[in-house]
Amino acid sequence: MLVLIRDDYETMSREAARRVATVVRRKPNCVLGFATGSTPLGLYRELIRMHREEGLDFSKVTTFNLDEYVGLPPEHDQSYHYFMWENLFSHINVDRRFVHIPHGMAEDVEGFCAWYERRIAEAGGIDVQILGIGANGHIAFNEPSSSLGSRTRIKPLAGTTREANARFFASPDEVPTHAITMGVGTIMEARKLLLLASGDAKADAIARTVEGPISAMVPASIVQLHRDAVVLLDSAAAAGLTLHYPE
Numbered sequence: 001m002l003v004l005i006r007d008d009y010e011t012m013s014r015e016a017a018r019r020v021a022t023v024v025r026r027k028p029n030c031v032l033g034f035a036t037g038s039t040p041l042g043l044y045r046e047l048i049r050m051h052r053e054e055g056l057d058f059s060k061v062t063t064f065n066l067d068e069y070v071g072l073p074p075e076h077d078q079s080y081h082y083f084m085w086e087n088l089f090s091h092i093n094v095d096r097r098f099v100h101i102p103h104g105m106a107e108d109v110e111g112f113c114a115w116y117e118r119r120i121a122e123a124g125g126i127d128v129q130i131l132g133i134g135a136n137g138h139i140a141f142n143e144p145s146s147s148l149g150s151r152t153r154i155k156p157l158a159g160t161t162r163e164a165n166a167r168f169f170a171s172p173d174e175v176p177t178h179a180i181t182m183g184v185g186t187i188m189e190a191r192k193l194l195l196l197a198s199g200d201a202k203a204d205a206i207a208r209t210v211e212g213p214i215s216a217m218v219p220a221s222i223v224q225l226h227r228d229a230v231v232l233l234d235s236a237a238a239a240g241l242t243l244h245y246p247e
């Protein structure tokens with residue numbers, strides 16, 4: 001696990017984009033795993049800039065998103081479909097046919113989740129998976145106590161996650177109670193992991209992820225077992241770390 005600490009959010013985001021762009025340039029038909037939430041927005045802005053100004057080409061890239069709220073249609077402005085098109089996909093030359101986001105309105109959820117896993121395998125696996133982290137240590141919507149071997153499935157959201165995400169909804173009651181999420185086992189099969197965290201609200205979760213024991217109570221801590229994981233932080237998110245990590 002490589003821990004990289006940058007002074008601020010913008011520098012962290014540019015470093016993340018540089019790493020994603022390297023993969024895209026080396027392998028134009030690569031498979032990228034995307035996350036939603038506030039943390040990767042700077043990374044997405046930088047990828048858009050690189051597409052516009054440097055011709056970074058996404059036309060052959062396949063994408064898989066980590067998760068989606070159950071019960072929100074793709075056109076709902078808080079759905080993760082909407083988020084991805086609004087904040088990234090509409091601004092780059094990604095081919096709509098190669099974009100995959102879990103379907104929050106799937107009638108046969110189990111069948112859908114099995115199909116999603118098959119599609120990832122058929123695409124050749126994920127080359128680089130971008131991850132955020134919850135203040136409770138979740139990755140995707142694998143909340144504390146999720147099986148570390150889990151696959152794509154439906155999961156209830158933790159009360160604290162619903163509270164954290166209520167900021168985007170008109171009222172806290174409107175926050176969905178469940179999500180379809182890639183499992184921890186699914187995420188661990190990606191060839192590279194790029195876990196981003198910014199701000200002091202994440203400092204405790206990062207300290208437990210990087211320097212604590214591997215535990216289902218902190219699902220992100222499983223990245224310690226990954227062969228090519230980069231944990232990319234701004235200085236506020238790194239504040240709880242006790243070891244010295246080289247630049």
Ligand code: F6R
Pocket residue numbers: 034035036037038039040066067131132133134138139140141
């Ligand atoms: C979103 C996701 C979540 C977020 C996490 C952090 O696709 O998988 O695990 O990464 O909740 O969210 P932010 O970045 O909004 O703090």
